[in-house]
Amino acid sequence: xxxxxxxxxxxxxxxxxxxxxxxxxxxxxxxxxxxxxxxxxxxxxxxxxxxxxxxxxxxxxxxxxxxxxxxxxxxxxxxxxxxxxxxxxxxxxxxxxxxxxxxxxxxxxxxxxxxxxxxxxxxxxxxxxxxxxxxxxxxxxxxxxxxxxxxxxxxxxxxxxxxxxxxxxxxxxxxxxxxxxxxxxxxxxxxxxxxxxxxxxxxxxxxxxxxxxxxxxxxxxxxxxxxxxxxxxxxxxxxxxxxxxxxxxxxxxxxxxxxxxxxxxxxxxxxxxxxxxxxxxxxxxxxxxxxxxxxxxxxxxxxxxxx
Numbered sequence: 001x002x003x004x005x006x007x008x009x010x011x012x013x014x015x016x017x018x019x020x021x022x023x024x025x026x027x028x029x030x031x032x033x034x035x036x037x038x039x040x041x042x043x044x045x046x047x048x049x050x051x052x053x054x055x056x057x058x059x060x061x062x063x064x065x066x067x068x069x070x071x072x073x074x075x076x077x078x079x080x081x082x083x084x085x086x087x088x089x090x091x092x093x094x095x096x097x098x099x100x101x102x103x104x105x106x107x108x109x110x111x112x113x114x115x116x117x118x119x120x121x122x123x124x125x126x127x128x129x130x131x132x133x134x135x136x137x138x139x140x141x142x143x144x145x146x147x148x149x150x151x152x153x154x155x156x157x158x159x160x161x162x163x164x165x166x167x168x169x170x171x172x173x174x175x176x177x178x179x180x181x182x183x184x185x186x187x188x189x190x191x192x193x194x195x196x197x198x199x200x201x202x203x204x205x206x207x208x209x210x211x212x213x214x215x216x217x218x219x220x221x222x223x224x225x226x227x228x229x230x231x232x233x234x235x236x237x238x239x240x241x242x243x244x245x246x247x248x249x250x251x252x253x254x255x256x257x258x259x260x261x262x263x264x265x266x267x268x269x270x271x272x273x274x275x276x277x278x279x280x281x282x283x284x285x286x287x288x289x290x291x292x293x294x295x296x297x298x299x300x301x302x303x304x305x306x307x
Contacts, residue, residue: 004068004155006139012151013060019147022052052147059148062141063099065092066112070134070157071119075288075295077256078166081123084134084159089117098143104135124161129252129295131160164291167257170250171242174235174258199223200284234280235262237290238272252294259294263287273297 004010015023026048033041071085084103090096090112101108101120108120124135136154199212202222215223237258242251255271262269263282271278271290278290 002070002155002157002159006064006066006068006152008064010153011060011064012153013056013148016142016146016149019052019149022048022147026052051145055145056148058144059141059150061094062096062143063139063150063152066090066096066099066139068137068139068155070137070155070159073134073159073161075162075164075291076126077164078126078129078253080126082126082132082161082163084122084124084157084161085119086122086137086157087117087119088112088139090114098141100140101137102140103137106135126161126163129163129165129249130299131296132163133157134159134161162292162295164295165249165252165256167260168250168253169257170246170254173261174237174241199225233265234268234270236270236272237262238270239274240272248298252297256291256294259287259290 026045029041029045029048032038033045067089069087069089071087073082073084076082086101088099088101088110093114095114096110096112099110099112101110101122103122104124106122106124108122110118110120112118122134122137124132126132134157136156138151138154140149140151142149199215200223202211202224210224212223212225215221235258237255239251239255242254246254259269259271263284266282268280268282269290270280271293273293276293278286278293
């Protein structure tokens with residue numbers, strides 16, 4: 001987790017385009033007041049200058065003292081936006097209005113009451129597998145009248161999101177017990193071969209019928225029922241069983257799809273890669289271990305690709 005407190009040294013402020021127009025009007029009003037010695041023009045000039053100065057103070061104070069905290073990001077499949085939770089906290093006694101959180105092409109407006117906090121999921125696109133670093137984050141504000149723009153130094157989060165390959169169904173599932181395993185897994189449910197083993201947080205790929213809907217109604221969180229499958233079906237998900245015409249990324253995407261399908265079916269499966277094999281097992285720990293290998297393939301010493 002990374003944190004960042006906004007002090008005066010982290011803040012910058014400049015007039016906006018509207019602010020420069022506002023300054024031009026003040027200059028014209030000053031010229032009129034001096035040339036014609038018009039007391040009303042002088043009074044209006046002083047009022048507008050006072051408004052601008054007060055607005056500058058309010059814009060500055062609307063951001064100073066805020067705190068930002070980053071939180072770990074969950075792994076996603078390629079093509080799904082990565083979510084980086086950022087918590088904004090307002091420890092002061094004054095509310096903060098219309099504060100923008102900006103990171104890359106992401107923009108989110110926030111308002112914070114005194115002593116409150118708000119968690120914003122910073123969504124970033126995923127364009128390649130592997131680790132995706134969080135974009136630098138800025139806070140900015142135009143409050144209250146938009147004549148001044150205040151922004152912070154960049155907040156560099158240390159959080160990273162692991163991006164798995166995109167699951168693609170390019171090649172039929174392996175013959176060694178795959179289809180039989182799927183049918184057997186479904187039969188096991190009907191025959192009671194799958195025993196209740198507890199509850200777990202919902203993961204992408206979980207069967208809809210395994211979602212525990214009463215928990216969703218009570219806690220507003222998706223929870224899945226976990227079963228212990230007593231079937232002995234097992235499948236070897238091998239790099240070497242894929243056609244040589246497939247490129248590296250397509251092979252990884254196909255293996256990723258097979259992993260998702262094998263885990264859904266409750267099968268035991270092995271991931272066989274060049275110079276790296278994860279032995280037969282099942283469950284979410286095994287599932288994510290295999291996905292991690294695919295996501296980082298080619299980025300480490302064991303990641304040398306082979307045809």
